[in-house]
Amino acid sequence: MPDHELVTIERFILRQEKLHGGATGELSDLLYDIALAAKVIARQVRAAGLIDVLGAAGNRNVQGEDQQKLDVIANDAFKDTVGNGGRVVVMVSEEDDGPVQATNAEPGKYVLLYDPLDGSSNIDVNVSIGTIFSIHRRVSSKGPGTMEDCLQAGRKQVAAGYVLYGPSTMLVYTAGHGVHAFTLDPNIGEFLLTREDLRIPARGKYYSINESYWTSWVDGGYRKVVDAFKGVTGKGEERNARYIGSLVADFHRNMLTGGVFMYPAEAKAPKGKLRLLYESAPLAFVAEQAGGAATDGSKPILDIVPRSLHERSPLVIGSKDDVEFITRTLASGH
Ligand code: P6P
Numbered sequence: 001m002p003d004h005e006l007v008t009i010e011r012f013i014l015r016q017e018k019l020h021g022g023a024t025g026e027l028s029d030l031l032y033d034i035a036l037a038a039k040v041i042a043r044q045v046r047a048a049g050l051i052d053v054l055g056a057a058g059n060r061n062v063q064g065e066d067q068q069k070l071d072v073i074a075n076d077a078f079k080d081t082v083g084n085g086g087r088v089v090v091m092v093s094e095e096d097d098g099p100v101q102a103t104n105a106e107p108g109k110y111v112l113l114y115d116p117l118d119g120s121s122n123i124d125v126n127v128s129i130g131t132i133f134s135i136h137r138r139v140s141s142k143g144p145g146t147m148e149d150c151l152q153a154g155r156k157q158v159a160a161g162y163v164l165y166g167p168s169t170m171l172v173y174t175a176g177h178g179v180h181a182f183t184l185d186p187n188i189g190e191f192l193l194t195r196e197d198l199r200i201p202a203r204g205k206y207y208s209i210n211e212s213y214w215t216s217w218v219d220g221g222y223r224k225v226v227d228a229f230k231g232v233t234g235k236g237e238e239r240n241a242r243y244i245g246s247l248v249a250d251f252h253r254n255m256l257t258g259g260v261f262m263y264p265a266e267a268k269a270p271k272g273k274l275r276l277l278y279e280s281a282p283l284a285f286v287a288e289q290a291g292g293a294a295t296d297g298s299k300p301i302l303d304i305v306p307r308s309l310h311e312r313s314p315l316v317i318g319s320k321d322d323v324e325f326i327t328r329t330l331a332s333g334h
Helices: 009-019 026-046 069-081 120-125 211-216 221-230 247-257 276-289 320-331
Strands: 056-060 066-068 088-093 110-118 129-137 159-165 169-174 179-185 190-195 206-208 259-263 293-295 315-318
Touching (some): 009 179, 009 190, 026 069, 026 110, 026 129, 026 159, 026 179, 026 190, 056 069, 069 110, 110 276, 129 247, 129 276, 169 247, 169 276, 206 247, 221 320, 247 259, 247 276, 247 315, 259 320, 276 293, 276 315
Parallel strands (some): 088 110
Antiparallel strands (some): 056 066, 110 129, 129 159, 169 179, 179 190, 259 315, 293 315
16 A cells, blocks of 8 residues: 555455455445444534533433433434445344344345444543444344344454544454554545554553452452552562543553453442443454454353343453453462
């Protein structure tokens, strides 16, 4: 690629499609639709402080959480783009109780599972928030999307990624051939390639965990892990602490600098807080494609076969050596 070529996400996706024979272009079109939804959401997030989109929408989602107005707008943005785009047969959103069938006459062959706006509690304090998405191929042969289409192990994902609405808006995705990052130029309305084949450092600078749950972690091994990262239990594993409280922001920083994010099971969240299908599994696919790792504390996230749409899982994700250190420490007993 010439030094100063402007590569839009559309051009990059097309190039990738040509590199991997047999592509019909439908996945490319679905990724465009997701990029369009991200631009719509970015516009609303940018304006959040100026127009009346702050604060709760006055109702609660399936998670029992107050829906923020931007949550609702972001969810609708996906339905208005992807839902009508003809690439998917069914969609699963953190904001909807059950699967939502595609609305167009000829449904596509893909399944989209997404968290339209993760970290939405940070909206009103102007902290970065994100979108997370996961794409599977349907397993049913025809007709409406089925629960079997939705409940597939992360290892079967066709593509996955996230959008970070921060100082700049970035879209990061993998389609199984490396991880690629794009930054939105709002002046031209294009996502431009800024990092090709992003690799996460094997050993991190940071550890990210909410230490206020110290006494309520179900697996006390996490206390040994954090003590090691603080240098309490001897030298050699010290790290710096960074915890934003917005999964996509914490994950993206760790992707670039190296680091590990942990959300263990704790007394009030015995299966962990984060959702498997549209948070842990897509980020795990990205992490592994970038040379990192992701487990539930013991086994790879991507090997977990989900049993329900909004199933939660503990999450340890980031630099490979750090995830392995944590897995060893948890397995060593305490
Ligand atoms: P806690 C935001 O609500 C979120 O789902 C993730 O974005 C974030 O990593 C996590 O919850 C923070 O949870 O319990 O530390 O406030």
